[in-house]
Amino acid sequence: MAIFAKRALLSVGWASNTRVEMEDGKIASLQPAASGRPGDVCVDTLLPALANLHSHAFQRAMAGMTEYRLAGRDSFWTWRDLMYRFTKHLTPDQVRAIASLVYMEMQESGYASVGEFHYLHHQPGGAPYDRLAELSDRIMEAAAEIGIGLTHLPVLYSYAGVGEKPLEPVQTRFGNDLDRFCKLVDQAQDALGGLPDDCRVGIAPHSLRATSPADLARVLAMQHKGPCHIHIAEQPKEVAEVQAGLGARPVEWLLHNAQIDESWCLVHATHMTDQETRDMAATGAVAGLCPVTEANLGDGPFNGPVYLNAGGTFGVGSDSNVLISLTEELRTLEYSQRLRDLSRNVMVVGEKSVGQTLYCGAAKGGAKALDRNAGEIAEGKLADLVAIDSQNPALCALTSQQLLDGLVFAAKDQVVTDVWSAGRHRVREGRHVARDQIVSNYRQAMADLLAKL
Ligand SMILES: [Zn+2]
Numbered sequence: 001m002a003i004f005a006k007r008a009l010l011s012v013g014w015a016s017n018t019r020v021e022m023e024d025g026k027i028a029s030l031q032p033a034a035s036g037r038p039g040d041v042c043v044d045t046l047l048p049a050l051a052n053l054h055s056h057a058f059q060r061a062m063a064g065m066t067e068y069r070l071a072g073r074d075s076f077w078t079w080r081d082l083m084y085r086f087t088k089h090l091t092p093d094q095v096r097a098i099a100s101l102v103y104m105e106m107q108e109s110g111y112a113s114v115g116e117f118h119y120l121h122h123q124p125g126g127a128p129y130d131r132l133a134e135l136s137d138r139i140m141e142a143a144a145e146i147g148i149g150l151t152h153l154p155v156l157y158s159y160a161g162v163g164e165k166p167l168e169p170v171q172t173r174f175g176n177d178l179d180r181f182c183k184l185v186d187q188a189q190d191a192l193g194g195l196p197d198d199c200r201v202g203i204a205p206h207s208l209r210a211t212s213p214a215d216l217a218r219v220l221a222m223q224h225k226g227p228c229h230i231h232i233a234e235q236p237k238e239v240a241e242v243q244a245g246l247g248a249r250p251v252e253w254l255l256h257n258a259q260i261d262e263s264w265c266l267v268h269a270t271h272m273t274d275q276e277t278r279d280m281a282a283t284g285a286v287a288g289l290c291p292v293t294e295a296n297l298g299d300g301p302f303n304g305p306v307y308l309n310a311g312g313t314f315g316v317g318s319d320s321n322v323l324i325s326l327t328e329e330l331r332t333l334e335y336s337q338r339l340r341d342l343s344r345n346v347m348v349v350g351e352k353s354v355g356q357t358l359y360c361g362a363a364k365g366g367a368k369a370l371d372r373n374a375g376e377i378a379e380g381k382l383a384d385l386v387a388i389d390s391q392n393p394a395l396c397a398l399t400s401q402q403l404l405d406g407l408v409f410a411a412k413d414q415v416v417t418d419v420w421s422a423g424r425h426r427v428r429e430g431r432h433v434a435r436d437q438i439v440s441n442y443r444q445a446m447a448d449l450l451a452k453l
Contacts, residue, residue, distance in 0.1 A: 004036030005046035011378040014400040022383045025422035043387035048376050049112035051366030054267050054288045054317025057099040063322045084170040089452045092138050097445035099142035104432045105324040109413040112384035112421040113149030115370050119174045126172025133187035147426040151370035153204040156181045162245030198422040200371050202227030208242050227371045234268035251276040265369040277303045281312030286369040291332035293319035301336040304347050315366030330358045330408045355405035387418040
């Protein structure tokens with residue numbers, strides 16, 4: 001299968017009239033200044049597609065249901081309450097139907113892959129399913145149905161807070177001790193055999209609140225073979241809790257107590273001192289930024305300028321999936337910095353395009369976080385590709401050098417025409433090929449779920 005692109009952003013820069021041949025999910029050859037051949041998929045502008053490095057798929061079903069303020073309740077309350085009511089009732093079929101919708105929306109928005117930070121493991125009430133990895137299986141089925149590249153990250157969630165606080169009854173669907181968690185990861189690894197080769201299983205100790213120093217050391221020794229993701233410093237309250245219980249701020253503690261390297265992704269590395277920021281950047285770990293969710297939950301802005309100046313790697317994720325939009329994610333990242341610094345063009349080092357820095361940085365960082373050989377268009381890389389229509393009014397007046405600024409700041413996701421995940425061409429003319437069926441399954445699942453709440 002081959003693509004003919006009028007314009008393509010290759011690892012070496014922009015090229016015209018490029019023919020991209022794909023084989024076994026990878027880019028087999030790149031021919032700039034070529035002609036299209038019969039049977040080629042012809043597109044306007046071809047870009048490396050991004051990885052969405054952080055998702056809790058089921059939370060998409062709550063979008064729009066928690067933006068209501070109640071007198072006398074803290075601001076987080078409506079969100080958390082509904083999340084727990086959902087988790088009391090969600091069935092495996094519903095988990096799968098929601099995940100399929102979410103992964104379809106991600107692909108339509110231009111993402112080729114997703115890191116699913118998966119913490120819903122057990123039955124309502126907390127008893128395990130007959131097969132421990134039942135819900136991991138459902139996530140994998142959804143990814144296979146949609147064709148998105150999956151890096152599945154089963155979550156170790158053992159405590160309700162620092163100091164091994166026992167789980168609350170509403171958290172029992174998430175909970176595992178270390179032995180059961182390792183069994184679950186092994187089952188998920190086995191189930192990978194049913195997915196394409198670009199899919200992966202990693203691990204995700206939930207946070208320093210939900211695991212203990214001893215458990216963290218043990219799980220890393222036993223199961224850290226691929227990517228390792230952790231929620232690290234999302235809210236000031238979390239920083240204070242870790243500082244009081246472990247004697248250091250979360251990022252500071254983690255850097256001193258675990259071997260942090262390029263296989264790590266620190267999600268919501270939001271609250272860091274400048275020293276923590278520079279130290280984290282030096283490890284090569286990826287900062288997993290979720291600007292839309294972080295804005296929605298009122299978390300605060302990332303320490304962007306210090307991190308980029310220190311050479312830090314970053315990627316983006318849609319986390320709660322309140323809105324799945326690649327362009328919105330990147331522009332919210334930059335706008336959060338501008339609003340704090342009362343300045344423009346912040347997420348860039350030196351004299352460069354902000355859009356290109358954000359897009360290409362997130363492409364490479366996201367691929368690294370998900371252990372995908374992707375993030376740029378070059379021979380031998382996975383064919384994680386997105387085509388956009390530069391004739392759209394939002395982009396039609398721009399030069400190649402301005403195009404990514406236009407995409408990030410002036411366009412909507414509707415400029416996406418085609419997406420390939422490791423060569424799987426599932427979004428065509430802006431729509432997923434199975435859209436109607438996926439949406440219909442989701443509607444039915446939600447009707448059943450809402451009737452139970
Ligand atoms: Zn998260």
